[in-house]
Amino acid sequence: MPNKISNISVDCVVFGYDTITKSLNVLLIKRYLESKEKEVLVDDYVLTGYHVYEDETLDDSATRVLKELTGLTNQYKKQFKAFGDPDRLLSEKDLIWIDKEAFSLRTITIAYYFLLKTEDVDVTRNKYQAKWFPLRSLPELGFDHKKIIEEAHEDLKTKCLAEPIIFELLPDKFTINDVQDLYESILGIEIDNRNFRRKLINKKYIIPLDEKQVGVSKKPAQLYMFSKDIYKKMYHKNYLISI
Amino acid sequence: MPNKISNISVDCVVFGYDTITKSLNVLLIKRYLESKEKEVLVDDYVLTGYHVYEDETLDDSATRVLKELTGLTNQYKKQFKAFGDPDRLLSEKDLIWIDKEAFSLRTITIAYYFLLKTEDVDVTRNKYQAKWFPLRSLPELGFDHKKIIEEAHEDLKTKCLAEPIIFELLPDKFTINDVQDLYESILGIEIDNRNFRRKLINKKYIIPLDEKQVGVSKKPAQLYMFSKDIYKKMYHKNYLISI
DNA sequence: ACAAAAGTGTTCGGAATACACCCATGA
DNA sequence: TCATGGGTGTATTCCGAACACTTTTGT
Numbered sequence: 281m282p283n284k285i286s287n288i289s290v291d292c293v294v295f296g297y298d299t300i301t302k303s304l305n306v307l308l309i310k311r312y313l314e315s316k317e318k319e320v321l322v323d324d325y326v327l328t329g330y331h332v333y334e335d336e337t338l339d340d341s342a343t344r345v346l347k348e349l350t351g352l353t354n355q356y357k358k359q360f361k362a363f364g365d366p367d368r369l370l371s372e373k374d375l376i377w378i379d380k381e382a383f384s385l386r387t388i389t390i391a392y393y394f395l396l397k398t399e400d401v402d403v404t405r406n407k408y409q410a411k412w413f414p415l416r417s418l419p420e421l422g423f424d425h426k427k428i429i430e431e432a433h434e435d436l437k438t439k440c441l442a443e444p445i446i447f448e449l450l451p452d453k454f455t456i457n458d459v460q461d462l463y464e465s466i467l468g469i470e471i472d473n474r475n476f477r478r479k480l481i482n483k484k485y486i487i488p489l490d491e492k493q494v495g496v497s498k499k500p501a502q503l504y505m506f507s508k509d510i511y512k513k514m515y516h517k518n519y520l521i522s523i
Numbered sequence: 524m525p526n527k528i529s530n531i532s533v534d535c536v537v538f539g540y541d542t543i544t545k546s547l548n549v550l551l552i553k554r555y556l557e558s559k560e561k562e563v564l565v566d567d568y569v570l571t572g573y574h575v576y577e578d579e580t581l582d583d584s585a586t587r588v589l590k591e592l593t594g595l596t597n598q599y600k601k602q603f604k605a606f607g608d609p610d611r612l613l614s615e616k617d618l619i620w621i622d623k624e625a626f627s628l629r630t631i632t633i634a635y636y637f638l639l640k641t642e643d644v645d646v647t648r649n650k651y652q653a654k655w656f657p658l659r660s661l662p663e664l665g666f667d668h669k670k671i672i673e674e675a676h677e678d679l680k681t682k683c684l685a686e687p688i689i690f691e692l693l694p695d696k697f698t699i700n701d702v703q704d705l706y707e708s709i710l711g712i713e714i715d716n717r718n719f720r721r722k723l724i725n726k727k728y729i730i731p732l733d734e735k736q737v738g739v740s741k742k743p744a745q746l747y748m749f750s751k752d753i754y755k756k757m758y759h760k761n762y763l764i765s766i
Numbered sequence: 767a768c769a770a771a772a773g774t775g776t777t778c779g780g781a782a783t784a785c786a787c788c789c790a791t792g793a
Numbered sequence: 794t795c796a797t798g799g800g801t802g803t804a805t806t807c808c809g810a811a812c813a814c815t816t817t818t819g820t
Contacts, residue, residue, distance in 0.1 A: 283674065284562065285530065285629065286533070287530070287531070288527065288530070288607070288631055300820090304589075317786050324648075326803080332607065332631075335609050335611070336606075336609065337607065337608045338607040338631070339603060359604065359605065362605040362633045363580060363581075363604065364575065364581040364633070365580045365581075366577070366578050366579065366580065386528065386573075386577060387530055388581070388631070388633070390605045390607065390631070390815095413799075417604065424787090431528060438685075440764075441764055441765060441766075442681075442762065442765055442766070443624075443766065444766045446766075449697065456772090456773090457771085457772075461680065461777090465766065467762050469762050471757070472774085472809095472811075472812085473730075473772090473773085474774070474775080474811095474812085475808095475809070475810070475811085477772095477773075477774085477810085478775095479764070479808090496771090496818090496819085497770085497816040497820075498769080498770045498771050498817085498818060498819065498820095499770075499771055499773090499817045499819080499820060500772090500774080500817090500818070501771080501772060501773090501817090502772085502773090518765075519684065519710050519712050520684065520782085521683075521684055521706065521722070522684060522685055522687070522761075522763075523684075523687045523689075537808070539792070625780075629776095651817080698799085699799090699800090700798085700799075700800095714794080715784075715785085716799090716800085717784095717785085717786095717800085717802080718781095718783065718784085720800075720801085721800095721801095721802095722781085722782085738793055739791090739798090740790085740791090740793070740802085741790085741792065741793095741796085741798050742789075742790045742792080742793060742797075742798060742799050743790090743791070743792095743795045743799090744792045744798085744799060744800085745799085745800090763809085
């Protein structure tokens, strides 16, 4: 077992998207502690995270943490910010918790976010009581994790406008409206369906399949897939100055 | 004197722009060490950086480091990435250096970049033998600082397209061509002067002054200033999806 | 037949792109 | 007067923005 670095951790904001409820979700784990007298000391949620080991990179550390929580590897991952305020772990509940675990009061955390397909995660069986929460109605959060999630969301907003990472959150086969709904969820805006649809269909890397939705109770929609290969082939950086 | 955290540092990529040579520069400090036998052990350059103190935020830490190097505060600053590979400090020279200083072999550094006006820095008098180097011809660099500078540059490229941070690098009074040259330096592209000029002049926050260049040996150019106030008033986020 | 969501076309205006010459100034 | 960089105008094309009704399907 490698040694933990006591004052450096990674925290992972795991984003998933529920196409049914059209909700952008975050995967959180339960933090619960009772005193000997059965008094509830800590009862809230936190991001999944852990100390960095002596011999691993930060990226590997985040990957390991995600794997432990979800069993998944090879998900889209981004290191977006380090959080290290001296008082970031100093609420009363956090102190109780830190006392129980064994980590430094002055821990710097390197925060990552992951994008994955909700259906790839089996929430029911994992030892952390992990649960999806809509980004728009998060539960009470420990440490500075609310702030971390907010900043992850901000970064995601920017990033999804410039790179095709949106498809990391969708099933392999999706409808145009799925994509639109997801953009609307992430960005918190409304998009004109006709313009959006035209725009997307004109992209060569959005490929219509010989398939339609099944099991829907209304007119089934055309399914599409995203081709990363074609995207990469066609990609050329543009330097549009938008100030 | 507050305690240093032995395994956490900040490193600062200080960008400056020389309007005369049209060169985007980075401020580096000398790293030099001889053995008792006067053999040169280490002779290269590094970014300015230092340990984080126990009681300060990461941002404060970076601000402190910049102030010590340049005397400046209130410069544009961005935390852009943490670097923490286990082997990031393990070249031969780095080991010699680390032996001399006293920091952990497994140090994570939180990297910032700063944008400032070259002429605000008095390079001649500072104890670090600081020197400006064109980004395009950097000297030999210690640690993983070459990589850090490259990633800072990448982030700057993206950021300057979306936010008016370019003006942090220019004197208060500048010409349109100064701005264009700077964009070209940062992005490594050529821009059509007529189109660029029109675009900029049409911005309400680019304000023509009743002044022209003086001391130039050719036709003196019109000077402009950037109004952050007007920019902020006019700003509204747009959600253009460019994938 | 009806409810629900899928899907479709056109017009307008603003901005990016491409492109070449004259002008003002100091030396 | 000349060399240097400053400054200017137009035509074209493309894309985003606005906008409302018809179609298809399952129930």
